[in-house]
Amino acid sequence: MTHEYFRTYRIANIVDAIMRNPFAYLHHLEGLTVNNGIYEFLPPWQKESALHKFIRFIADEVLMNDTDGPTRVPFGPDYLRPKWILPVDAAMLKYGIINEPLFFIPEEFDRTEAPDGEDEPPHTNDPHHVVNACYNYLLDLRWTQVYEDLMSRITDEVFYVMFLNRRALANLNEFLARYVGEVSRDFFDTDEAPLADLFAVDGELKRVRPPMWARRAVFYRDRGRCTACGADLSGLIDTLSVGNYDHMMPLARGGLNDVTNLQLLCENCNLKKSDRVVAPSNRYRRWY
Numbered sequence: 001m002t003h004e005y006f007r008t009y010r011i012a013n014i015v016d017a018i019m020r021n022p023f024a025y026l027h028h029l030e031g032l033t034v035n036n037g038i039y040e041f042l043p044p045w046q047k048e049s050a051l052h053k054f055i056r057f058i059a060d061e062v063l064m065n066d067t068d069g070p071t072r073v074p075f076g077p078d079y080l081r082p083k084w085i086l087p088v089d090a091a092m093l094k095y096g097i098i099n100e101p102l103f104f105i106p107e108e109f110d111r112t113e114a115p116d117g118e119d120e121p122p123h124t125n126d127p128h129h130v131v132n133a134c135y136n137y138l139l140d141l142r143w144t145q146v147y148e149d150l151m152s153r154i155t156d157e158v159f160y161v162m163f164l165n166r167r168a169l170a171n172l173n174e175f176l177a178r179y180v181g182e183v184s185r186d187f188f189d190t191d192e193a194p195l196a197d198l199f200a201v202d203g204e205l206k207r208v209r210p211p212m213w214a215r216r217a218v219f220y221r222d223r224g225r226c227t228a229c230g231a232d233l234s235g236l237i238d239t240l241s242v243g244n245y246d247h248m249m250p251l252a253r254g255g256l257n258d259v260t261n262l263q264l265l266c267e268n269c270n271l272k273k274s275d276r277v278v279a280p281s282n283r284y285r286r287w288y
């Protein structure tokens with residue numbers, strides 16, 4: 001995968017800030033959590049992880065907010081009188097998803113007064129016409145494949161830089177666990193039986209063995225070492241044994257079977273932690 005780093009850190013920063021204090025942003029997150037939104041997170045070991053879903057949701061909000069104002073990016077060879085486009089078009093151009101802008105931000109209306117005796121031009125009655133045009137463009141765009149492609153690219157890049165941050169991942173999983181913990185199997189209709197079957201008891205998902213791709217990702221992220229005590233696990237015969245993969249947010253507390261909820265622990269540290277919620281270590285080894 002190639003990285004263009006289009007607003008990657010800005011979006012990562014917003015995602016991190018919201019994860020640190022999600023309850024301050026609850027009304028922004030309703031789209032994720034109300035109306036059974038949490039059900040999307042329940043199936044085990046989705047490569048489109050909980051963090052992917054969260055990033056996608058926030059990135060979409062950020063791009064929608066660009067229409068307020070609106071946020072403008074110059075486009076075209078004439079730098080003295082550029083045409084203006086929205087950041088979403090700039091992003092799709094940068095990623096090579098489109099070759100030409102799909103939308104130009106219209107000119108502000110003419111604020112000069114109409115000559116005596118003449119009516120103002122009709123559009124001057126609508127001071128919001130620029131914002132409205134941008135907003136409507138984005139509303140339509142969100143149903144298109146090019147937008148879907150853009151969101152996938154942005155999500156992949158932000159995931160890449162955030163996956164190292166175990167504390168941020170633990171915050172996300174702690175937030176989601178509150179919703180999982182409130183799910184009763186009685187909530188599901190008969191056609192949702194597969195979802196009900198994912199639960200061991202109300203509010204607790206069944207343990208599902210992590211697949212090799214998830215174990216590899218976590219093993220290499222944590223560099224083959226116990227994240228708590230630093231013990232080198234790479235020399236052990238059962239390096240990739242399931243026992244070393246700890247759910248940071250325990251299943252018994254509403255934790256998910258999700259790659260973002262795993263960390264590497266040695267057997268001793270895993271036993272010590274048990275089903276408690278312990279903040280993951282924020283100690284990392286230098287690159288060199």
Ligand SMILES: [Zn+2]
Pocket residue numbers: 226227228229230231265266267268269270
């Ligand atoms: Zn350890």
